[in-house]
Amino acid sequence: MKPSPLLETRNLTKVFPGVVALDDVSLTLNPGEVLGLVGENGAGKSTLMKLIGGVYTPTRGQIRLGGREVQFRSPKDALDAGISIVYQELNLIPHLSVAENIFINRLPRRGGFVDWGRLYRQTREILESSGMQDIDPRAIVADLPIGVKQSVEIAKALSYDARVLLLDEPTSSLTGPEIENLFQVIRRLQQQGIGIIYVSHHLDEIFEITDRIHVLRDGKTVAVMPTAEATEEVLVAKMVGRDIQNIYYKGDHQPGEVVLEARGLSDGFLKDVDFKLRRSEVVGIYGLLGSGRTELLKAMVGARPVHVGELKLRGRAVRMRHPQDAIRQGMVYSSEDRKGENLFFGNPIWKNITYLAIQVGHFVRMGFTRTHEERSAAEHYAKKLNVKAPSVDVDVYHLSGGNQQKVCLAKALITDPDIILLDEPTRGIDVGAKLEIYRLIADLADQGKAVVFVSSELPEVIGCADRVYTMSEGRITAELVGDAINEENVLKYCLQVGTTGEAAS
Numbered sequence: 001m002k003p004s005p006l007l008e009t010r011n012l013t014k015v016f017p018g019v020v021a022l023d024d025v026s027l028t029l030n031p032g033e034v035l036g037l038v039g040e041n042g043a044g045k046s047t048l049m050k051l052i053g054g055v056y057t058p059t060r061g062q063i064r065l066g067g068r069e070v071q072f073r074s075p076k077d078a079l080d081a082g083i084s085i086v087y088q089e090l091n092l093i094p095h096l097s098v099a100e101n102i103f104i105n106r107l108p109r110r111g112g113f114v115d116w117g118r119l120y121r122q123t124r125e126i127l128e129s130s131g132m133q134d135i136d137p138r139a140i141v142a143d144l145p146i147g148v149k150q151s152v153e154i155a156k157a158l159s160y161d162a163r164v165l166l167l168d169e170p171t172s173s174l175t176g177p178e179i180e181n182l183f184q185v186i187r188r189l190q191q192q193g194i195g196i197i198y199v200s201h202h203l204d205e206i207f208e209i210t211d212r213i214h215v216l217r218d219g220k221t222v223a224v225m226p227t228a229e230a231t232e233e234v235l236v237a238k239m240v241g242r243d244i245q246n247i248y249y250k251g252d253h254q255p256g257e258v259v260l261e262a263r264g265l266s267d268g269f270l271k272d273v274d275f276k277l278r279r280s281e282v283v284g285i286y287g288l289l290g291s292g293r294t295e296l297l298k299a300m301v302g303a304r305p306v307h308v309g310e311l312k313l314r315g316r317a318v319r320m321r322h323p324q325d326a327i328r329q330g331m332v333y334s335s336e337d338r339k340g341e342n343l344f345f346g347n348p349i350w351k352n353i354t355y356l357a358i359q360v361g362h363f364v365r366m367g368f369t370r371t372h373e374e375r376s377a378a379e380h381y382a383k384k385l386n387v388k389a390p391s392v393d394v395d396v397y398h399l400s401g402g403n404q405q406k407v408c409l410a411k412a413l414i415t416d417p418d419i420i421l422l423d424e425p426t427r428g429i430d431v432g433a434k435l436e437i438y439r440l441i442a443d444l445a446d447q448g449k450a451v452v453f454v455s456s457e458l459p460e461v462i463g464c465a466d467r468v469y470t471m472s473e474g475r476i477t478a479e480l481v482g483d484a485i486n487e488e489n490v491l492k493y494c495l496q497v498g499t500t501g502e503a504a505s
Contacts, residue, residue: 004067006031006195007052007083007164012061014047021047023219024061029164029195034186036210036227037199040239040430041400042388044219045199049166052197053085054078065164084157088169088428090149092156094142099123101141102156126155131188147178151185158189165189165196171205172428176288183209201430203232217241240432247435248463251442255281255466258315259450260331260419262300265309269295271474273309277419277450282441284465285454287494292474293454294336297421301326301333313419327360332417334408336424336454342408343396350378350392353410360415381410386436402433409440420444422453426460438464458490470494 007029014022022044029035039045050056052063054072062069065081072078075085092101099119100107108118123137132151141149150170157165167186171179186196186209198210206213206227213230215223215238223238236247256279265273270292277283285293298304300311302320311318313329320326323333335341343352354374357363363374375392382392385406389399396407405425412420425441426434441464444451455461461468468480470493478493 005029005064006033006066008062008064009048009052010062010064012048012051012063013059014051014056015059021219022051025216025219025221027214027221027224029197031163031193031195032190033212034190034196034198034210036206036213037197037216038201038203038206038213038235038239039216040432041402042218043216043239043430045216046168047219048216049085049168049197049199052078052164053083053166079160079162082161082163083166084160084162084164085166086150086153086157086168086170088172090153092141092149092153094140096141097137098135098139098141098144098152098155099137101152102126102137102159104156106159122159123155126159129192130155130158131185145178147174147181150174150178150182154185158194163194165194166199167196168199169201169428170198171200171202179205201428203235203431206235207232215239236431239430240435247431247438248460249435249438249442250282250464250466251446253280253282253442253445253466255279256448259313260300260452261312262296263310263312265296265299265306265311267295267299267304267306267308269474270299270306273474273476275300275469275476277452279418279450280445280448282445282451282453282464282466284461284468285452285471286456286458286461286468286490287471289456290473291471291494293471294423295474296471297333297423297452297454301331301421303333324360327356327415327417330417331419331421332356332412332415333421334412334423334425336427338401338404338408338428342411343404345397346395348393349382349387349389349396349399349407350375352396352407353378353381353392353414356411357414362415377414378410381414382407385410385413385440400430400433402429402436405429405433405437409437413444417449419450420452422451424455425453426455426457434460458487461485461490462487 005028009025009027012022012025025048037045051058054075054077070081102123103119108115120137127133127135132155135148135151141152170182174182189196200206210227212226215235217239258276259279260277262273262275273296287293295304299306301323302325303323354363358369363370379392387403387406389403396404426437441451441453462485468485468490469476470478470490472494480489
């Protein structure tokens with residue numbers, strides 16, 4: 001006899017004013033199963049998670065746990081019932097210990113004082129039972145690597161005797177070894193009968209760690225299938241609603257003269273970096289976390305002080321003291337940190353798009369901002385980049401990740417640059433939005449722009465770049481062109497330190 005599902009949603013629907021965010025979704029999760037939940041940004045994944053986790057109340061439909069209907073009025077109700085969510089943005093208190101974070105607001109007490117011995121003992125039991133025995137309960141969270149922090153967040157969720165664990169983009173900030181450690185924890189939890197819903201834009205992870213896949217599009221279920229029967233092409237087609245022949249896009253560019261050149265660039269971390277970028281060219285930079293990719297982009301636009309070396313712009317030596325200097329000279333940088341450095345939540349789309357341009361005097365006449373001109377230009381770029389929103393007056397906070405990223409790109413392009421430096425332009429966004437950004441990057445090069453992009457996704461670098469620089473420990477380790485841009489070469493050179501060498505095309 002087949003066991004009853006651990007968790008079910010039946011015809012679950014959520015309507016916000018003017019928007020049907022989730023429409024008649026029925027989902028099942030079995031004990032010890034990892035269910036992949038995939039779909040584009042705005043497909044309804046977050047809404048579904050928040051309904052199951054008690055953040056939202058359904059407009060209609062049912063949630064059933066262990067065969068019984070449940071109704072949650074708050075996240076605490078869901079926690080008490082055994083459902084825990086681990087969000088993409090970790091919710092830990094840096095200056096507290098691992099144990100204090102796991103049992104925050106529930107510290108065991110004796111005689112009015114914290115029972116530290118019991119706290120550490122309970123913490124060790126949770127960590128050991130879930131395969132995290134190497135984590136020290138007394139360690140201060142601020143001192144831990146990001147992968148260990150992710151494990152602490154999971155342990156915190158399990159401390160509520162969770163039967164259902166919802167993981168929202170759990171690997172967004174993790175390295176390869178940290179991802180594998182996370183997967184080991186997930187497999188250990190499976191063996192204990194815990195059901196896991198795993199949300200990710202990384203389809204390779206979905207194929208590796210899940211048992212079944214549930215696909216959402218426009219708030220509706222469009223497919224449910226065993227992972228063993230799925231392919232990337234089928235999933236992408238279901239997610240975007242059309243067949244995709246090639247996810248990546250590389251234009252037929254004809255690179256021109258060198259427009260940006262670094263010679264012997266050093267800043268204490270960067271070491272003797274030589275770099276060239278040509279007009280009508282897309283250059284990818286690949287390296288592991290901490291290799292110096294972001295530091296190089298920031299150094300070239302004046303966001304990091306350069307101690308040694310020379311930077312040339314269109315053949316002329318320049319010294320960038322601030323990113324505004326770079327913008328005034330036709331070069332713009334878009335940060336990997338959407339929320340921390342690129343966007344201003346609490347402000348409308350149009351104000352976010354025009355922010356950099358205003359800083360360098362665009363739309364300003366005699367000290368006064370020409371608001372009508374500013375807004376009109378923002379509307380033009382929002383439309384050009386297909387930012388999906390009712391109007392540019394919407395707070396950028398309410399946009400999906402893909403549309404937030406388009407706003408970041410619009411913010412850079414409205415300054416009318418010839419040289420564009422993009423740091424992780426597709427991080428955390430869905431495949432449909434990625435396709436649009438790949439096409440945009442190629443189109444910019446076709447227009448004579450010079451584009452550099454940093455990416456942690458190796459297939460993306462291989463599939464989109466005309467040339468690739470690999471980095472390790474602050475150095476350029478190779479320059480790859482043509483057929484030499486392949487997985488074997490890129491990985492080989494990003495794992496070593498040495499002088500720059502060019503692989504033959």
